Amino acid sequence: MTALAETVWVELCPLESIAREQGVAALLPDGTQVAVFRTHDDAVYALGNQDPFSGAWVLSRGILGDIAGVPVVASPMHKQHFDLRTGVCVDDETVSVPTYPVRVVDATILLGQT
Amino acid sequence: MARTLVVVGNGMVGHRLVQALRDRDAAGAWRVVVFAEEARPAYDRVALTSYVDTWNPLALQLDGAEFDGDDRVELNLGDAVVGIDRQARTVTTASGRVQAYDTLALATGSAPFVPPVKGSDLPGCHVYRTIDDLDAIRDTAERARTGLGRGAAMVVGGGLLGLEAAKALRDMGLSPHVVEFAPRLMPLQVDEGGGALLKRLIEELDVTVHAGTTATVIEEDRGRLIAKLTNGVELDLDLVVFSAGIRPRDQLARAAGLTVGERGGIVVDSGCRTSDPHVYAIGECANLDGKVYGLVAPGYAMAEIVADRILGGAATFPGADMSTKLKLMGVDVASFGDAHATEEGALEVVFNDAVKGTYRKLVVSNDAKTLLGGILVGDANDYATLRPMVGRPLPGDPGALLAPAGGSGGGVGVGALPDEAQICSCNAVSKGDISEAIVVGGCDDVTKLKACTKAGTSCGSCVPMLKQLLTVCGVEQSKALCEHFDQSRAELFEIVRVTGITTFSDLIGKHGSGRGCDICKPAVASILASLGNGHILAGEQASLQDTNDRFLANIQRNGTYSVVPRIPGGEITPEKLMVIAQVAQDYGLYTKITGGQRIDLFGATVDQLPGIWKRLVDAGFESGHAYGKALRTVKSCVGSTWCRYGVQDSVGLAVELELRYRGLRSPHKLKSAVSGCARECAEARGKDFGVIATENGWNLYVGGNGGMMPRHADLLVSEVDKETLLKVIDRFLMFYIRTADRLQRTSTWLDAMEGGLDHLRDVVVEDSLGLCAELEAQMAEHVKGYADEWAGVLADPEKLARFTSFVNAPGTPDPTITFREERGQRVPVLLGTPEVIAR
Ligand SMILES: Cc1cc2nc3c(=O)[nH]c(=O)nc-3n(C[C@H](O)[C@H](O)[C@H](O)COP(=O)(O)OP(=O)(O)OC[C@H]3O[C@@H](n4cnc5c(N)ncnc54)[C@H](O)[C@@H]3O)c2cc1C
Numbered sequence: 005m006t007a008l009a010e011t012v013w014v015e016l017c018p019l020e021s022i023a024r025e026q027g028v029a030a031l032l033p034d035g036t037q038v039a040v041f042r043t044h045d046d047a048v049y050a051l052g053n054q055d056p057f058s059g060a061w062v063l064s065r066g067i068l069g070d071i072a073g074v075p076v077v078a079s080p081m082h083k084q085h086f087d088l089r090t091g092v093c094v095d096d097e098t099v100s101v102p103t104y105p106v107r108v109v110d111a112t113i114l115l116g117q118t
Numbered sequence: 119m120a121r122t123l124v125v126v127g128n129g130m131v132g133h134r135l136v137q138a139l140r141d142r143d144a145a146g147a148w149r150v151v152v153f154a155e156e157a158r159p160a161y162d163r164v165a166l167t168s169y170v171d172t173w174n175p176l177a178l179q180l181d182g183a184e185f186d187g188d189d190r191v192e193l194n195l196g197d198a199v200v201g202i203d204r205q206a207r208t209v210t211t212a213s214g215r216v217q218a219y220d221t222l223a224l225a226t227g228s229a230p231f232v233p234p235v236k237g238s239d240l241p242g243c244h245v246y247r248t249i250d251d252l253d254a255i256r257d258t259a260e261r262a263r264t265g266l267g268r269g270a271a272m273v274v275g276g277g278l279l280g281l282e283a284a285k286a287l288r289d290m291g292l293s294p295h296v297v298e299f300a301p302r303l304m305p306l307q308v309d310e311g312g313g314a315l316l317k318r319l320i321e322e323l324d325v326t327v328h329a330g331t332t333a334t335v336i337e338e339d340r341g342r343l344i345a346k347l348t349n350g351v352e353l354d355l356d357l358v359v360f361s362a363g364i365r366p367r368d369q370l371a372r373a374a375g376l377t378v379g380e381r382g383g384i385v386v387d388s389g390c391r392t393s394d395p396h397v398y399a400i401g402e403c404a405n406l407d408g409k410v411y412g413l414v415a416p417g418y419a420m421a422e423i424v425a426d427r428i429l430g431g432a433a434t435f436p437g438a439d440m441s442t443k444l445k446l447m448g449v450d451v452a453s454f455g456d457a458h459a460t461e462e463g464a465l466e467v468v469f470n471d472a473v474k475g476t477y478r479k480l481v482v483s484n485d486a487k488t489l490l491g492g493i494l495v496g497d498a499n500d501y502a503t504l505r506p507m508v509g510r511p512l513p514g515d516p517g518a519l520l521a522p523a524g525g526s527g528g529g530v531g532v533g534a535l536p537d538e539a540q541i542c543s544c545n546a547v548s549k550g551d552i553s554e555a556i557v558v559g560g561c562d563d564v565t566k567l568k569a570c571t572k573a574g575t576s577c578g579s580c581v582p583m584l585k586q587l588l589t590v591c592g593v594e595q596s597k598a599l600c601e602h603f604d605q606s607r608a609e610l611f612e613i614v615r616v617t618g619i620t621t622f623s624d625l626i627g628k629h630g631s632g633r634g635c636d637i638c639k640p641a642v643a644s645i646l647a648s649l650g651n652g653h654i655l656a657g658e659q660a661s662l663q664d665t666n667d668r669f670l671a672n673i674q675r676n677g678t679y680s681v682v683p684r685i686p687g688g689e690i691t692p693e694k695l696m697v698i699a700q701v702a703q704d705y706g707l708y709t710k711i712t713g714g715q716r717i718d719l720f721g722a723t724v725d726q727l728p729g730i731w732k733r734l735v736d737a738g739f740e741s742g743h744a745y746g747k748a749l750r751t752v753k754s755c756v757g758s759t760w761c762r763y764g765v766q767d768s769v770g771l772a773v774e775l776e777l778r779y780r781g782l783r784s785p786h787k788l789k790s791a792v793s794g795c796a797r798e799c800a801e802a803r804g805k806d807f808g809v810i811a812t813e814n815g816w817n818l819y820v821g822g823n824g825g826m827m828p829r830h831a832d833l834l835v836s837e838v839d840k841e842t843l844l845k846v847i848d849r850f851l852m853f854y855i856r857t858a859d860r861l862q863r864t865s866t867w868l869d870a871m872e873g874g875l876d877h878l879r880d881v882v883v884e885d886s887l888g889l890c891a892e893l894e895a896q897m898a899e900h901v902k903g904y905a906d907e908w909a910g911v912l913a914d915p916e917k918l919a920r921f922t923s924f925v926n927a928p929g930t931p932d933p934t935i936t937f938r939e940e941r942g943q944r945v946p947v948l949l950g951t952p953e954v955i956a957r
Contacts, residue, residue, distance in 0.1 A: 017925045025661040028925035035933060044633055060677035061934045065665040069635035078636035080665035080673055
């Protein structure tokens with residue numbers, strides 16, 4: 005039988021359309037909003053774009069950095085930090101945002117969907 | 119039924135009694151009727167001399183002086199009590215009113231003593247006690263000014279008040295002569311050595327001191343006054359001020375048969391009760407333990423005692439600390455404890471530095487083990503550490519305590535003090551109280567300590583000790599900006615300024631660790647911008663900015679932004695108003711007038727911002743920096759152009775200030791205002807820097823704040839011309855930008871500054887650190903380098919490209935943003951927060 009859970013990789017944008025240590029928002033065909041970040045070492049991460057504390061769809065506009073070595077984005081609303089790798093809120097571990105698989109192929113960012 | 123307390127006298131102490139009673143009498147058991155001889159609500163007599171800076175009586179008025187909205191207090195201004203009938207328990211007033219009391223409190227204060235000098239009642243002879251006295255002195259001084267040359271004045275009395283009067287006269291443009299009967303100035307507080315230095319320092323300030331002599335006669339001579347001194351000198355004068363001590367105002371009590379002291383003062387017991395159990399006396403009219411206290415703190419203590427007693431308590435007078443520290447015309451003088459070594463066998467250790475102009479003396483017990491008192495002239499920094507040590511074992515050799523290296527008592531820390539030692543003598547706060555607030559109450563900085571204990575809120579001389587105590591109690595006063603930088607913001611500013619580093623990466627690589635965060639990145643971006651590093655979105659800088667700075671607009675709760683074009687001074691043409699209206703209409707933006715006299719347009723999405731700004735910039739608008747930690751607005755009243763009360767063109771100045779400082783990045787936002795007269799319609803004293811017009815120039819106030827922690831701005835310079843004004847503001851702002859912490863408004867910055875307003879004035883007016891030229895040059899750079907940030911974005915396709923909602927679908931509006939209508943405008947539909955995803 006076909007593998008139902010197979011990951012489909014969707015092309016998002018060229019790596020260069022995200023400046024280093026910044027994020028952008030992407031709109032998926034089903035209306036989902038994803039925040040895609042590019043860190044200083046050109047690693048790319050994707051989280052849900054909605055800030056769970058304020059409800060606003062703004063995480064892509066947060067400042068990137070690290071807290072005790074963990075790469076994070078700070079919500080532009082009230083500055084809670086989310087681990088870019090896991091989506092877990094560093095300031096309140098009971099809260100987290102969804103994460104999405106991403107990879108860079110030929111300088112293009114691909115987002116994985118199951 | 120409520121009982122009645124009648125208070126005679128509405129001075130500082132009388133007012134404190136009413137306040138204390140009203141604060142504590144929650145049940146409303148007492149009604150208070152106050153009779154005041156003076157015609158204005160209670161004011162800060164201690165600060166009387168500062169009246170000369172503003173001539174605005176309201177600036178001195180005590181908090182809550184009018185008891186507005188409190189129907190339990192009846193305040194009768196300008197109606198003195200003229201008689202007391204203790205049998206009937208009534209008082210009679212000058213206006214003929216008879217008022218019954220259950221309890222009577224006398225707070226009549228004291229009157230200046232005028233020595234028996236012939237001619238002391240001539241016109242032109244004054245005393246120095248009330249606002250009315252100062253108005254009268256001003257009248258005479260102004261008439262003197264119309265004559266030839268500089269007017270001259272004589273102050274009789276070289277004590278604390280006499281020197282204050284001399285300062286006031288000098289500030290009014292007269293040449294003061296101080297005549298003191300004792301062989302030195304301030305004989306009560308300082309000894310011969312200190313007096314000699316004080317005389318020298320005061321004379322350097324154009325005040326002539328005649329010590330060891332007195333005036334015998336004052337004569338009128340063709341509209342002038344001639345005073346003859348016992349040493350043969352004759353002074354040709356425009357006016358005379360008597361300030362030769364005070365006498366308690368006990369006449370009323372005397373006439374009512376209450377016991378008064380041999381040398382005056384209404385005799386009271388330790389509960390402030392007079393010889394009649396229904397009558398209390400407090401403040402400078404009271405005689406307690408044979409003493410009349412001429413300072414406000416003991417008076418306040420008495421007021422609190424009476425409030426307590428009236429409500430059934432048993433408080434008693436704890437004894438008073440007569441220590442004084444003051445700055446007279448910029449000269450520090452402090453005396454504490456047994457300053458004159460009157461105790462049996464007391465020893466004196468003196469350190470007299472004629473070159474530096476400092477005199478320091480400690481009085482110790484005959485075994486040199488206990489500190490008894492001391493005198494500091496010229497530099498009183500150690501007062502705060504030394505005073506609480508009085509009566510306690512010395513931690514070391516007394517000579518070492520005086521070592522000029524000083525700053526903190528020559529190495530003696532506050533740690534050496536016992537818990538009962540009073541740290542803040544103005545508000546009677548002990549070391550124990552403060553330690554408890556830190557350890558138990560969780561106060562971890564000076565601002566919290568001030569709010570919670572009141573320590574350091576009056577004269578501020580103990581603020582350095584509060585800092586030391588925080589350290590002693592183990593509160594790490596870490597100045598580290600965040601986990602990535604050990605340095606404070608001020609230190610980072612210096613590093614960037616001196617090394618010329620221009621990027622965050624470079625700075626964190628050389629002076630920090632890790633990759634940075636939402637604390638250090640915007641802070642460093644702001645430093646880079648203050649020092650002029652091009653557009654705030656240029657290159658790497660864009661990644662450092664908070665979302666507001668990154669999109670040059672203010673984020674709102676639904677993720678949209680608001681837009682505020684600059685409207686300098688709040689002045690705008692109808693044509694420009696129409697442009698704003700048209701843009702708002704076309705984009706469906708909610709519009710609101712801001713408190714800063716401009717217009718805020720809400721509800722723009724990221725991808726709409728460039729289009730909106732293109733139209734605004736084309737019409738001649740520029741960024742209002744409402745999104746930045748930067749100058750916001752300079753608000754103004756309409757000023758002399760239209761207003762029949764205005765004395766200067768406040769709008770013109772506000773526009774000029776706003777254009778001068780626009781775009782200036784700072785540790786926090788900066789607000790300003792200009793009022794065209796003392797009515798202060800622009801509310802300049804609630805701003806970081808505010809200017810108020812006077813007939814002769816401009817008064818500059820700094821450190822004001824509205825918001826959560828309101829603070830009235832302090833007068834920095836008065837009656838200066840515009841050129842001087844700009845210079846001082848340039849320096850003030852740059853000094854703030856250099857030295858403040860991240861997100862520290864000018865108000866808290868000034869509150870936390872060691873030495874407070876005096877220090878600030880020393881630095882930015884007197885140039886004590888030799889910094890002013892540099893600060894001015896830096897501001898000149900800013901003014902020259904200013905460019906509109908929005909015009910900069912519109913001209914740069916790369917920057918413009920960042921203003922898209924979705925990287926993979928440019929032009930698609932964000933579907934989560936929806937609006938509804940309210941009072942005829944669009945407002946956001948609130949977003950639900952997602953269900954929390956548990957791990
Ligand atoms: C220039 C100056 C500088 C000073 N500096 C300091 C300082 O640095 N530190 C310090 O601790 N102290 C200082 N003082 C002293 C301080 O001001 C007084 O200790 C304080 O004001 C005493 O308060 P009080 O209420 O007892 O008297 P006051 O403030 O004098 O008030 C008494 C009031 O009672 C009114 N009154 C009198 N008789 C009657 C009546 N029969 N009916 C109705 N009303 C009546 C008077 O008009 C007056 O308004 C200074 C004083 C002056 C003048």
